[in-house]
Amino acid sequence: MNDASHNIPSAHPAIRALDEAAINRIAAGEVVERPASAVKELVENALDAGARRIEVAQAEGGKTLIRVTDDGHGIAAAELPLAVARHATSKIDGSDLLDITSYGFRGEALASMGAVGRLTISSRVAGSEAAEITVTGGRLGEVRPAALRRGTVVELRDLFRATPARLKFLRSDRAETQAIGDVVRRLAMAEPFVSFTLADVSGGEERLSFRADAETGDLFDALHGRLTRVLGAEFTKNALRIEAEREGLRLTGYAALPTYSRGAAVAQHFFVNGRPVKDRMLLGALRAAYMDVLPSGRYPAAALYIDCDPARVDVNVHPAKTEVRFRDPGVARGLIVSALRHALAGAGHRASSTVGGAMLGAARPEAPASPRYQMDRPSAGARAATHAAQAPQPGFAEMAQDWSARVEPVEEAPRGAEETPPEALPLGAARAQLHETYILAQTQDGMVIVDAHAAHERLVYERLKHQLEERGVAAQALLIPEVVEMPEPGRGRLLDAAQDLARLGLVLEPFGGEALAVRETPALLGEVDARALLFDVADALEETGTTSGLEARLMAVLSRMACHGSVRSGRRMQAHEMNALLREMEATPLSGQCNHGRPTHVELKLADIERLFGRR
Incomplete structure (x- = not known):
């Protein structure tokens, strides 16, 4: 038997306050779990700053470099030291944590990044000179002049250099790069009127891996264009428009036909007041809506947006802000299930176009012996005359009963009839x-x-x-x-x-x-x-x-x-x-x-x- 007494200290331990650097490193473990988490926080900061164009660059899966450039309103030089301090933010005043309309609100992200890497922020407010500040391993540098036309550039180098043990828990460069791409694409789906680019600058060469220009038109036109860019044209071609409202909750978006299902739950996206979330209740509602139209092992594809009064949903339930709690979850669930079932029922006999495409892909026409030529399609009158000339002779109908295929005669509609x-x-x-x-x-x-x-x-x-x-x-x-x-x-x-x-x-x-x-x-x-x-x-x-x-x-x-x-x-x-x-x-x-x-x-x-x- 193991003796557990070795866990009991021989002397009474003294209670002491942790220093600021340790506190920031502990907080960083919750907020900045991996490079993709840092990208998410920085892009959300750019969106909160009113940016209309956001450029993201990363090297080696974000382990050596993450750079986010935006054209937002910027940070004043005098406020740069406060921007990298813990629990300092311009997005809320702390009086009402249920009235949150921004992506960020805790004021922990920049301080956490500065505690576990080398963080540099360059920013310029309209009408002022640009300035920058650097934080390395939690140590704050001086504010100094910088060269920048507008907006903000945030660079995070050598992530987790202050906590090297965390590097061992990161996945391969390819996996981390994929995770960063997923984050940028989800935020691009949340903001169709904003331009996004994502580049890989590993090895000194820049390779553009994702680009989505700002969409125009009304909400549904913009969503359609952005979802086509992110999820593919096959999704939007086989998706149903969703629009419903119940008791102060509004649901919009697109949901795919059941025959356009996926083998894994990789194309299920929810946004609550513009925030990408992964909520178990919402995913359960999506499954319930497709309950009797999908076989086991197949998953629906959807991009759904719920908008409501911020007081009706609590976003302050997870450090990464990826989970939410509705004040009345039954209303939200019922809205999703009823709206999707109504849309699916309205689709009637429609099946996804991928079914016919798969059939055409399986068909292998025999290669022509001679060069192909273009044949004009005959007119309806010519086709009728040809069919009459090629009509089967007496006795063919009797022979047809022994064959699987049985051609039925076309019944002519009586003259004067207006039936379709x-x-x-x-x-x-x-x-x-x-x-x-x-x-x-x-x-x-x-x-x-x-x-x-x-x-x-x-x-x-x-x-x-x-x-x-x-x-x-x-x-x-x-x-x-x-x-x-x-x-x-x-x-x-x-x-x-x-x-x-x-x-x-x-x-x-x-x-x-x-x-x-x-x-x-x-x-x-x-x-x-x-x-x-x-x-x-x-x-x-x-x-x-x-x-x-x-x-x-x-x-x-x-x-x-x-x-x-x-x-x-x-x-x-x-x-x-x-x-x-x-x-x-x-x-x-x-x-x-x-x-x-x-x-x-x-x-x-x-x-x-x-x-x-x-x-x-």
Whole structure:
């Protein structure tokens, strides 16, 4: 057995105050965790100074150099010594920590950087001469004249030189460079009207790794342009515009279609009053909104902005200011879930363009034996005459029944009819069924291939969900109530949500001590392990504050029921059945993907098809 007594000092230790240098180094461990943390603090200072152009340079992952240049209002020469002092700031007066409208407010960043590296600040206020100050390992230098046209330049060299042990915990130069890039991109997403550049100056050569010029136009135009630059054109091409408001909270931004999902949670960005945050509650709300449209292991992509009165959110809960606490988190969560679900439902049958692109990428046209030529597309009259000349001879229709694909004749609309031709509808007119699984439909400018089983599965699922909403969840009473021991605080969360749980078919009540009695369970679940169910729901309540865990299990049951009740692969469908399926898909929310998140159809434009055959 180890003797723990060696940890007990032989003499009573004296209490003493730490010196300023030690205090600053300890604080730096919280504020400046890695080079990316320093970049974040310096860029936020530039934004608070009203900068419209910010240039960031780094060398060797920020370990040897971080330089941030801005065109903001600058710092007066007389205030430079105070700027690098701890808890000195121009952004708040300390009277109300709930009325914070700036990025920074603690006044710790510059002092912390000066304590663990060599910090130089050069600045110029309009109408005054430029000046600079240097802090090395916590030692303050003299204010001296400098050459600078406008704004501020902050250089941080040899980060953690005063605490060399911290260098051992940093990752490779490449990893730290990536982290700095992520920070700059997130702040660029937060401020679309500001120009940003990021350069790598390692080895004496400057390589521009990121540039985003200031956007123009209204908020959504600017966001669209900036998100295209940061997240890529594929994201904005397949993203839905989000705009909603509830009880003083306003939500804007873009969220991607379910079929544009990612393999990791790397494209989920939240901003609260312009501040990039990583909040567990907000991420949970995003997952809940996509709950039944994404398969396991896939993650939605979104850039969402919440704006509210600063008094409704506390940003002073983490040294790095990356976490927030809403005064009423339920309102924020409900706003995100309802707004995203409404937008996804409004997208209807739409699937991401990447699905068709992937199909075209997989297609490998055979190389032409002779040079390609441009063929003019024939007119509609010429196509009709050609089709008539190539009409199948008698006996072909009978032979077609032995083949997987069956071409359906085009039904001419009666004269005087004003109905929209099927080809003009989003999913077009059914022309054939391939391998008794896929519907081939023709549109005005291309074709659509539909997975009939996947599409019908989603349609049946949505019908079942609608019935569930109309009639509620039927509950089955247990012959003998099951008693479950549930320790606090899970027991309290369940009792607080008992009324909501009852609407979902789960009826419980206290049973003395830490026990709960389960009297009814959702009939859709059949026989359930009440104890496991309660613990799952309690975990969901702790994570998101809602009963989403039980809802997810109910939705999973409905999904399985829909799968078994859908059109099976291998069944031949008549033309009217295929067209009816297409029309219902167009009218049904979320029909662009099946219950497991896979696309239900692929659309190919005629121009893309012609390119495959060398016509373009």
